[in-house]
Amino acid sequence: MKTLAIYSMKGGVGKTATSVNLAYWAARSGLKTLLIDLDPQGASSFYFRIKPAKKNWGKRFFKAYENLLKQIKASDYEHLDIIPAHLSFRNFDVILDGLNKRKGRLRKILKGMKKEYDLVILDCPPSIGHLSEAVFTAADQLLVPVIPTTLSERTFEQLLDFFREEDYSKKKILAFFSLVQNQKSMHKNTQESLRSKHSLFLKSVIPFSADVENMGEHRAPVDQFARNKPANKAYYELWKEVARKLK
Amino acid sequence: MNSLQESSWLVKNKSGFQALEKRLLKVFQQLTEEDRQVQEKLYLDAFDWNLWRKSLQLVFLAPEGDQGARLELQKLDGELLETAPVAARKPPVFWWDLQASPLRKLLQKHLGVCSLKAWGKVQEDRCQLACRDEEGKILVRLLWVTQAAYPTHAEETPHHYQNYLTIQPLRGYEAAARKVEKCLASFLQEPLKPDSPEQLLLLCKLDPAAELLPQPLPLDPQAATETALRQAASLLFAQVRRYEAGLVADLDTEYLHQYRVNLRRIRSIFSLMKAALPSEVWLELKERLAQLARTTNQLRDLDVFLLDQQAFMALLPEAFRPGLQELFDQILVERNQEQKLLARYLLSEDYEKNCRWLDAFFNQPALLETPLATTPVAQTASRKIWKRYRRICRTAGEITATTPDEEVHELRIECKKLRYLLDFFASLYPPEQVARHLKSLKRLQTILGNFNDLTQQQAFLLERLERQTSSDLDAALHGLITLLYQQQLQERAKVMAALEAFAAPQMQADFKASYKE
Numbered sequence: 001m002k003t004l005a006i007y008s009m010k011g012g013v014g015k016t017a018t019s020v021n022l023a024y025w026a027a028r029s030g031l032k033t034l035l036i037d038l039d040p041q042g043a044s045s046f047y048f049r050i051k052p053a054k055k056n057w058g059k060r061f062f063k064a065y066e067n068l069l070k071q072i073k074a075s076d077y078e079h080l081d082i083i084p085a086h087l088s089f090r091n092f093d094v095i096l097d098g099l100n101k102r103k104g105r106l107r108k109i110l111k112g113m114k115k116e117y118d119l120v121i122l123d124c125p126p127s128i129g130h131l132s133e134a135v136f137t138a139a140d141q142l143l144v145p146v147i148p149t150t151l152s153e154r155t156f157e158q159l160l161d162f163f164r165e166e167d168y169s170k171k172k173i174l175a176f177f178s179l180v181q182n183q184k185s186m187h188k189n190t191q192e193s194l195r196s197k198h199s200l201f202l203k204s205v206i207p208f209s210a211d212v213e214n215m216g217e218h219r220a221p222v223d224q225f226a227r228n229k230p231a232n233k234a235y236y237e238l239w240k241e242v243a244r245k246l247k
Numbered sequence: 248m249n250s251l252q253e254s255s256w257l258v259k260n261k262s263g264f265q266a267l268e269k270r271l272l273k274v275f276q277q278l279t280e281e282d283r284q285v286q287e288k289l290y291l292d293a294f295d296w297n298l299w300r301k302s303l304q305l306v307f308l309a310p311e312g313d314q315g316a317r318l319e320l321q322k323l324d325g326e327l328l329e330t331a332p333v334a335a336r337k338p339p340v341f342w343w344d345l346q347a348s349p350l351r352k353l354l355q356k357h358l359g360v361c362s363l364k365a366w367g368k369v370q371e372d373r374c375q376l377a378c379r380d381e382e383g384k385i386l387v388r389l390l391w392v393t394q395a396a397y398p399t400h401a402e403e404t405p406h407h408y409q410n411y412l413t414i415q416p417l418r419g420y421e422a423a424a425r426k427v428e429k430c431l432a433s434f435l436q437e438p439l440k441p442d443s444p445e446q447l448l449l450l451c452k453l454d455p456a457a458e459l460l461p462q463p464l465p466l467d468p469q470a471a472t473e474t475a476l477r478q479a480a481s482l483l484f485a486q487v488r489r490y491e492a493g494l495v496a497d498l499d500t501e502y503l504h505q506y507r508v509n510l511r512r513i514r515s516i517f518s519l520m521k522a523a524l525p526s527e528v529w530l531e532l533k534e535r536l537a538q539l540a541r542t543t544n545q546l547r548d549l550d551v552f553l554l555d556q557q558a559f560m561a562l563l564p565e566a567f568r569p570g571l572q573e574l575f576d577q578i579l580v581e582r583n584q585e586q587k588l589l590a591r592y593l594l595s596e597d598y599e600k601n602c603r604w605l606d607a608f609f610n611q612p613a614l615l616e617t618p619l620a621t622t623p624v625a626q627t628a629s630r631k632i633w634k635r636y637r638r639i640c641r642t643a644g645e646i647t648a649t650t651p652d653e654e655v656h657e658l659r660i661e662c663k664k665l666r667y668l669l670d671f672f673a674s675l676y677p678p679e680q681v682a683r684h685l686k687s688l689k690r691l692q693t694i695l696g697n698f699n700d701l702t703q704q705q706a707f708l709l710e711r712l713e714r715q716t717s718s719d720l721d722a723a724l725h726g727l728i729t730l731l732y733q734q735q736l737q738e739r740a741k742v743m744a745a746l747e748a749f750a751a752p753q754m755q756a757d758f759k760a761s762y763k764e
Contacts, residue, residue, distance in 0.1 A: 049384035073419030076377075076385045081418060219383065 001114040002246045003107075004121050005139035010155045011126040013145040014178040016043040017212050017222075018238075019123035022143075024221035025239035027080035031118040034072070035082045038135075039125040042085030048075045049219050050084045065112045077221075081117075106134035119246070128162065136168050141246060145178035145206070148190035156194070174245055176202040176238060202245075204238040207231060251416040254428065257439040257446075258410040264391060267412070267434055274430050275378040275386065275423075282375040286311055289338050289368055289399075290447060293361035294493055295505065296455040301357055303328070304444050307338035307365070320350055325442045329353055338365060341499070360554065362499040367451045370395045371441075378423065386423035388415040392441040398451030407450040411441035460486050460509075463673035463681075468625035473523040473613040475624040479671065480513045481609035487513075487539075488602065495590040500550045503589075507543055510536065515667040519631060522619040532608065535601055546589050549582040552707060562730050563723060570719030571727065574711060626764070628672035633762040635665045640750040648743065652702065655742060659695040666692060680761055687749055694738065694745045701735040 006019045016039065023035040023044075037044045042052050050073050071083045110120055124135050136142065144159065146152050156175065163170055175198070181187050195201050206212075209231035211222055218225045222232040258267075271278050287309040292298045298305055298320075308317040316333040329350035339345050340362050342354035376389040390413035395406045412435065416424030428435075439446060448454065464479050486509040493502035514536045521529045556575050560568055592598055615621050639661050646654060666688055673681045705728050712724050748754070 049380075049382045051382070051384075071419070074385075074417035 001110075001117055002119050002141070003110055003139045004119065004242065004246065005124055005135045005142050006121065006145070007124045007132070007135060007139075007142050008126055008145055008155075009128055009159055010152060013126075013147050013152065014206060014212065015039075015126070015145055016047070016123055017215060018143065018145055018178070018206070018235075019044050019121055020047045020215065021221050021223070021232075021235035022239050022242065023080055023082075023121045024077060024223060025236055026119050026121070026243070027075075027077055028223075029239070029243065031079065032116065033080050033119045033121065034113060034117045035075075035080065035121045035123065037083060037085040037123050038131065039123055040085055041125075044123045045082060045084035047215055047219055047221070048082055050075070050082055052084050052086055065109050068109060069112075103133050103137040106131075107138035110138055133166070136163075136166075136172070139172060141174050141242070142172050143242060144173060144175045146175050146194070146201075147179045148177050148187040148194070150186070150190065153190055153194060160198075170200070173200050174202055174242065175200055177205045179208045180205050181208045202238065202241050204234060204241050206234045206238060251418060251421065251424075253413055253415050254424075254438065255411060255413040255440045256435040257437050258412050259434055259436045260409075262410070262434040264410070267391075267431060270430050270434075271378060271427065274426055276381045277379040277383070279377050279379060280374060281377050281388075282373075284311070284373045286371045286373065287368070288371060289365040290444070291338055291363045291365050293358055293363060294490075294498070294502070295361065296459065297357050297359075297361055299323075299444075299455045300459075303357065305354070305363070306442075307333070310336055318345070318350060320353060321442070323444050325440055339363060359501070360499055361501045364498075365399045366453060367447050368397055368399055369447065378427065385417065386420045387417060387427055389413065389427065390415065394441060396447055396450045398453065400451075400453075409450075411439065413441070458489070464671060466624055466672065466674050468623065468675055470624050471613055471615060471620060472520060472622050472624045472627045473615060473617075473620035476516060476520060476523055477609050477611070477613060479516065481606075483509050483513045484605060484609055491593055495593055497586050497590070500554065503543060503547055503550065507540065507547060510540055512667065512671070514540065515664065516671050519664060519668060520619060520627065522617055524620070525614065525616050528614070532605075535605055538601060539598075542589060542592050546582065546585045548707065549578055549585060552578055552704075553582060555704070559727060563726055567719075567723040567726055570717065570721075570723035573717060573720045574723070624672075625675050628668070628675050629762040629764055632665065632668050632672065633758065633764075635661065635668055636758045636762070639665060640755060643746040643750040646743070646746060648740075652739075655695070655739070656699060656702070658746075659692075659699055662688065662692050662695060676761065684758070684761070687754065691745045691749045694741050698735060698738045698742060701731050701738060705731050705735070 004022070006015050006022070008015050019035060019037075023033050027033045035044060035048075045052060068083060071086070072081050073084060074080075075082050113120055122135055122139065124132065144156065146156050160170065160173070162168075163173065175194075177191055180191070191205075207230055209229070211226040211229045211231040214225070215222060222229070222235060226232050268278055289307040289309070291305040291307055302323045304321050304323060306319045306321060308319065310316045316336060316338075317330055318333050318339070319330045320328045322328060329348070331345060331348040331350040333339065334346065335344075341360075342351055342358050345351040345354070372393040374391040374393075376391060377385040378387045378389065379385055390411075392411040392413070394409050394411070396409065397406050412431070414424050414427050460482060464482065466475050466479070470478075487506055490502040490506040490509075493499070494506055514533070517524070517529065517532060517536075521533075524532065553575065559571060563571060613620060619627065639658065642654075642658050642661060646658065666685075669681060669685055669688065708724050708728050708731070712721070712728075716724065
């Protein structure tokens with residue numbers, strides 16, 4: 001089983017759209033996939049029409065694994081299950097805070113999923129904190145969407161700094177350009193400069209597209225309503241590239 | 248991913264889909280059709296239900312649209328074991344009609360030379376449905392299957408229409424599946440999978456167990472020996488006649504083989520207990536049975552030779568093969584002529600008269616005119632088995648490396664007789680005891696059988712040599728006979744060791760304890 005976290009310190013970079021579409025293509029390729037919506041805003045659950053669970057999570061963390069299993073919901077697509085967002089994820093940070101070796105806890109919980117799933121995708125909230133650190137430890141790969149703007153470039157450098165300072169392996173990070181508008185010269189230049197500085201950018205690029213925005217209306221992965229559009233092909237290419245890296 | 252337990256139901260006959268839909272829409276916001284497929288399926292097996300006997304079923308899925316034909320080997324509960332595409336649009340007749348695949352290997356193992364036939368046909372409409380909530384999320388999936396099933400053996404085939412509902416719960420939405428079952432309860436007849444072979448056999452009015460001979464043959468231990476003989480022979484003779492149609496139609500070589508096997512079993516049990524009949528009665532019965540057997544001898548010999556074609560070819564170097572092929576071509580022509588002769592005989596008035604006589608004889612009450620006739624069959628059984636085993640042990644003791652082949656053949660006949668006795672009386676003894684004795688007897692018989700086959704094959708080829716042959720065929724025949732002779736010498740060497748094991752003191756003690764009164 002592999003764990004892939006879709007992560008960005010910044011919001012609004014197309015993180016959830018990436019989680020939803022990659023989870024969809026992973027399942028389509030035959031991998032038994034579990035998408036965990038860690039973002040309390042619950043956007044990826046929303047895209048899969050799954051209502052957040054009402055039941056409260058147990059407070060005690062040693063029961064976290066059993067609790068997690070109870071939350072699993074089948075999506076409408078074969079091989080794809082989802083753990084919907086829950087307000088109590090807000091407290092994840094707090095729970096993790098109270099424990100020693102907290103960084104390793106999430107990894108340990110996810111290990112239990114090995115029997116059932118080939119791939120776990122974590123849709124992470126935009127922040128840096130205990131939860132993020134637990135994610136950095138648990139994930140085999142961290143997939144980071146980057147909008148090619150100066151501001152995003154700065155955020156990305158901050159992430160790399162954080163990894164260096166906290167001694168996480170930089171090899172875990174995979175980045176790709178998201179919401180790209182090539183008609184903008186800033187987008188073009190930023191891509192060039194970042195690619196020349198860092199080898200960890202994937203070839204695939206996700207264009208800025210109305211079809212991606214329309215996911216909210218259709219409440220489905222792009223492939224379900226805009227099969228032949230560039231955005232759909234871009235997500236498919238991105239999945240293939242990520243899948244090769246996960247092997 | 249934890250797949251949850253599906254539940255399948257046979258839907259009550261009067262309940263159409265619309266009624267179900269109406270009921271479901273009271274509980275769920277939407278009901279959507281996700282996928283729909285029509286499929287024609289043929290259920291295949293050999294005449295003697297070789298696959299069914301192994302708890303297997305073979306399904307031919309006819310080509311639909313751009314989907315090619317497929318073959319699926321399943322367990323009787325529907326679990327898929329192997330599947331393979333079929334290039335032709337029609338189902339295969341023999342395993343060797345298929346392309347190389349694991350499925351082909353399994354069929355080779357279970358079918359041997361037996362042909363396949365379709366016994367049942369199902370036309371199926373599979374509709375995949377989804378019950379959704381107000382946000383369009385699927386809460387439970389349903390499979391609605393409409394089937395028209397009919398047997399393929401009858402000319403006027405009644406169609407049986409049936410509907411099945413399968414409820415497929417989704418993880419995290421188990422309650423929705425329970426709701427479906429609850430709200431449709433009054434439509435559901437009984438839990439049943441749409442691919443249940445029992446149900447299809449029932450609809451087709453087929454009962455494999457009733458067609459086949461019971462194993463072992465049922466015997467009443469207290470019955471008089473003559474009565475038991477007649478009853479068993481009646482069952483066996485029904486089997487003999489069961490193979491006639493396939494023999495006439497020349498479907499495969501197994502029909503003739505099984506015809507002869509069952510006939511020989513009748514001849515053997517009466518012959519081994521001929522004292523149960525007045526001698527003039529026995530003589531007439533013997534002659535009538537012999538007449539049936541005689542007419543099939545030639546065809547079987549030719550069949551056996553042709554079945555060994557590949558093995559014979561493999562023995563010879565490439566250069567000699569065309570010569571031998573000549574012989575196989577000739578024999579195939581002869582074989583087909585012989586088959587036509589036999590078919591004509593089986594359809595003749597003479598044959599029918601003979602069969603009627605035999606059938607009447609087996610079903611007549613016993614005459615009970617001789618001491619053996621009235622002996623309880625259990626007593627006869629032990630006496631006969633023990634006597635025969637003792638005789639084999641005695642003969643075995645006399646056989647050395649230099650004993651003439653004829654004596655080895657005689658021993659083979661003795662073993663065959665013991666085999667018939669053990670088979671026939673099997674139901675009177677503990678099954679594990681019979682199985683143990685049969686196992687060691689079979690081991691010996693295999694070696695003696697191989698030895699005998701090699702002798703027969705040489706005789707067959709020598710007889711061919713005496714006819715007009717081309718020089719190529721001549722060379723091939725000489726080569727083949729030499730090779731077979733060498734093999735026979737090797738096989739002969741094994742006979743001694745096998746005999747020793749079968750007549751060993753432990754085995755003797757075991758037979759004595761089991762059958763000596």
